[in-house]
Amino acid sequence: MDVTEQVGRTNQLKDQIGERCQKLFQDFLEEFSVDGEQKYLGEVQELIRPERNTLTVGYDDVEKYNQQLATTILEEYYRVYPFLCRAVRNYAKDWGQIPPNKEFYVSFTDVPSRLKVRELTTSKMGTLLRITGQVVRTHPVHPELVCGTFMCLECRTIIKDVEQQFKYTQPSICRNPVCNNRSKFMLDVNKSRFVDFQKVRIQETQAELPRGSIPRSVEVILRAEAVEMAQAGDKCDFTGTLIVVPDVSSLSIPGARAETGAKVSGNQGYENEGVRGLKALGVRDLNYRMAYLACTVTSTNARFGGSSLKEEEMTAENVKKQMTDEEWQKVYDMSRDKNLYQNLCSSLFPTIHGNEEIKRGILLMLFGGVPKQTTELTKLRGDINICIVGDPSTAKSQFLKQVEEFSPRAVYTSGKASTAAGLTAAVVKDEESHEFVIEAGALMLADNGVCCIDEFDKMDPKDQVAIHEAMEQQTISITKAGVRATLNARTSILAAANPIGGRYDRSKSLKQNITLTAPIMSRFDLFFILVDECNEVTDYAIARRIVDLHSRNEESVDRIYSVEDISRYLMFARQFKPKISVESQEYMIEEYKRLRQRDGTGAAKSAWRITVRQLESMIRLSEGMARMHCQDEVQPKHVKEAFRLLNKSIIRVEQPDIHLEEEGAEPETVTMETEEAAPPQETPEEAPVDATGAAGKGPKKALKLSYDEYKQMANLLVLYMRKAEEEQEGEDSPGLRRSNLISWYLGEMESEIESEAELLEKKTVIEKVLDRLVHHDHVLIELAQTGLSRKNKRDEDTLVRDDDPFLVVHPNYVVD
């Protein structure tokens, strides 16, 4: 049944509900006040201006004023809409002079009943709804006849106020009782009323689209002030109702038009004649066209390339409002999850084995830091950039692909395949208008999202430069063919690169392993190295994982949180703008100082110098941490994790086998250090010392431990020391003496030691390890009361042993 026809009929019968609504609504407009002031008075007075005709009413206001009225409007929207408009008109009349035939309209905002495009079914017809969609096509605005005034061509009688609904409707019969004219009328354009009319088509948004389906679309009819609000490409909210319109195209056939009016049933006669006849004879197609009549259009995202006020205005409250109760409950539960960090990681990458740090890094990237603006209006980015460098076939691409999969605004692109234009933005000539237009590149498409770039190293250096700007300034400027524009590209970059020569060479520094320029490298907050390590335990785990995948793939993918849950949570959490607390500030300063110092000691072949950039990264990561826990304040524990991650990402770079003798590597060390602007004091001395040491022990086999062995030893020692410290608590003793520790360790190893030579060897090793733990990794702290200068400790063991300082574990050290 055609709703439009229903309304037409009920109109004539004096719709009681409608009348009542009209009265109530007028009362509402007159009485509803906030803080003693009539809320809608000012706005109604505005409507008197000739270009205005639509009053915007908050639905929640109506709800507050009269629940029943609100419910009626919601359920019988299409039926009562004309009455509501009339109420506005009457109210406006009370307050000023209005032209007699000016039409007024109402538009509602904040309507609670939100639906997906896919959920628009016949049962929803006529009720007030809100749908979200992407505008894919707009038609030009043109006037629509609302109320026609006709003149009978036979007797010249004027017939006024013939209501029109979507199709041209002539009077059924001339009002002049003696005139039997049914078809010959002329429209008097000057005395008829028109309204602006625009048709747009919206399409299901990507987020709502079920997998494997083609997005559905629906025609939206916009009238009055709602026209020209939406541009193709915008994502908009439309408030209004679903209607069916008689298929105009199948009805208005030349010659038969006069008879096809909805209120006229005269055409039925034709149907008797032949069901198989031609359309002109009135065969009824069973199909109706469905359309959505919208009264309010609100943009949900910023226009492409334009300013994005909306996005920034979005608050956690807003996001919460858009969720259903269930969804909100889930988000709430997630925010209370003690194991959230871990659970999110494992849910995001269920099929990737290990690489926990990378997962954590990517997770924090998704939450992101808070963008800031200094008083000098310099923008500080909040986005976190990550680069993964690794051997082939180490699941790099899978990380990227996975991020693209669940991040709402992520773009995946390969450095090899994309040209400068493909990644940034291009100026192209429009084929029809011959104008230059700007075509979005991957970075722009990912504005406010993530841009995943695979094979970053394969990218043209020119492109890398273009990206450079995007990474720090968060904009892209193009000057080409007379077009000059600065476009927003506030995107996090997740890049994957292959090392030079295909495999990561552990003996070289990160810089020497990839073909990225220093400025670009320094713009990455985190660098992760994926090395195809050969280790029986992990190999076995990997084998298991893969075999599992291949044998029963459904079960092996288990997530604690579904992808939808996570993206919802991300959206919510990203609204937080955590501030850094005082303790956190101090903690940060402390850690930064330490990083700087360690960098200064030069012993670490750090990939780059620790600069303010790393401090900024630390801040961003901490903010991301705080956001993840939905907290408004960055706490020291957040900083701690950020620092750990940052440390990992830098330290991982220098995790070749631990050369306790530092041999073989010095030439590089030296050249690298000299590059630095201010070489730390110790460096010049250290290198020769090492060199002599190496020379002295020339024939001896090089002392080399794999990183894992080293780590294992360190953990063993630390655990023992912690235990000892606990036992000694309360006692005066500040800790274990170095010699005690060594002898304990050797005692532990007793079973493995067979000869004296071995014992000596072990001893040297443990001493070297201790040295390293103290000076290098700052795991242990020496409490040397004797004022011996530190630099001397390294060159001869005996000297140190004489001091035999107390050793304690660094209070912040976490065994992992």
Added chain:
Amino acid sequence: MPSIEDWINDPLGIIQNIFDKQQNLDSSNVKNYFTEKLKTKNALTWIPSLNDSSLHTLKPNSLVRFRCIVQDMFDPEFYLGSYEVKDVVTGQTTMKSGKYKDIAECGANQSIDLDSMNNKTMDRMTLYCVPVPGESSWVKTANTDMSKVKTKCYPSTSQTPMRCKRNRDNNETMETSPVDNSEDSCQGQPFSSVVGDTDIMETDSIEIKRKQTNKSEPGSSKISDLNFPLPSETGPACIVKVYDDIDSYKVNDVVEFVGVLSVDPSLAIFPGNGDGDHPLLGGVEESIEELHAHAPPPSLVPRLHAVLCNHLAHVNPLVPNTGTEEYSTVLENIQREVTTLREELLSILELSLLGDRLAAEYLLCNLVASVYGRADVMPLGKFGLNLSNCPSTPTYSQLLHHLISNLVTQTHLVHMSLDNMNKLPFSPHKDYTANRLCSGILQLACQTNLVLDETSLGAGQLDVQGVKNLAALGNLITWQKVEYDFNFHRQEFMADVSVLILSEGRSILPSDCLLPLQYSGAPDDLRTHFTQLDSRLTEDFLRRCRTYLGLARNLQYSLNDDIQKKIQDDFVDMRKDDPKNMTVDDFHSLLSLTRLLSLSDLKSSPTSEIWSRAKVLENSRKQRVSQLPTRERSA
């Protein structure tokens, strides 16, 4: 069967009776009725099929079936689910069901009351369906042969009258048609007659031309192209209206619909009479392009109101549905002779690969590969094979493709010439003016074998479209996904396409497995070389091979615990020996190969013998690869 005529010729009458009886519009009884009717053995074959009968031989409003893929999904439409009919003489009113039809009907002396409050609006979904792209001609013929209804004319050509007309208009018809149809119509013909002397490259350019002309005349009286994914496709397209489980249909699904055919000429909406001449009214009429796409003349694109639908896992007519008794018999029969059959097939593949046994093994695996699952983003079971060192002539790829099309159900050959890469549409894209999804070559049904001939690629400039096309192919091979361009965003759709790349050197496209062909001197004339196969490819042998491949491809597969453990241990050991030679990726492909080898033995679980065989094969393959002149070795 006495009732057969009734339910096939007048389904609407039966449906109306059912609705009258139950007094509501629940369609489950209708479905039950027809399911019951079709339960009898071979009952389905009594229903005429749109695939193999020309439209004018079918009765309107009769029951027909259609085997197709869902190419596009239009928006749901609202219709009168039931409407009131008033007798003009007596004034008596009755309700009629509007389900499964387009046109409201009533008898003499009756009128339809459109304003009645009893009328009920309902919604149904419209799907745009086209025949399965790349379906081998033997599949078509086998289906036609099985059909009990013999239409009087055009027994097996599924060309619509429109197509003929188009061809006649085309000046180059004489040149095109024999080659154009060579892939499809020369089923059963010996190799000697496969390739005429016409240059194939030319065919492709003509195809392009045709596509282009179609595009350039959207407003002309001729309806623009039927949106087939592959340019060489023939057969009817159909707008299918579905009533139940609207959301269970996905794009590219292979479905067999059984439904009521509706070809009422009034369904066509011709441009010019629809949009009226009332600029004052904001009508909601559609644009001309959209009308063409959504309401083409039913003589060209018939409407089908689906009563029953059957999602097909495969279109192989020789493999019965799994779980049936028939299936087990067929499986047992083939399993009994699988060793000899496999051997024989291998030797044929070996001959076609110029005597390379190893390549034959890999090609067989490629033929039975299909994506059986996805671990997150990773497709499992795919096996993209790159045969390098192929004879660099388009004839070879065509001959090989012909052989493959004789074995598997769906294939397509793409010559990757610069012209083709730059001009052919690969990824489908949405045309918002016509509001439809314009198809591309990569819109393929699952279990399609795509053969890419890289030997036709020459040096030159790839333009933007070409780069995009290349990326789309790479994406398909690596992730088994095709990105459809929706203008404002791209949407990925899952695919299951087994890709075979024939190239001279290492392909520019990624692949799971690279294997350089080894042969001693190419035969002087490839065609004569292939004619050797003619005598061996008997109808009976082909039949068994097709059944075998169909069975193998759809076999369930699992790893038992013992073999799992063995495989894991082996991996760790191999890593110990040489970590460079056994990366995670290598392990993946080794496992895939093991699976495919077991399937090709018709075993649902690998034995340790198969596992070692896989290792041996991989080793000899790697050895060959390592002998290749090393370019940049990158993943």
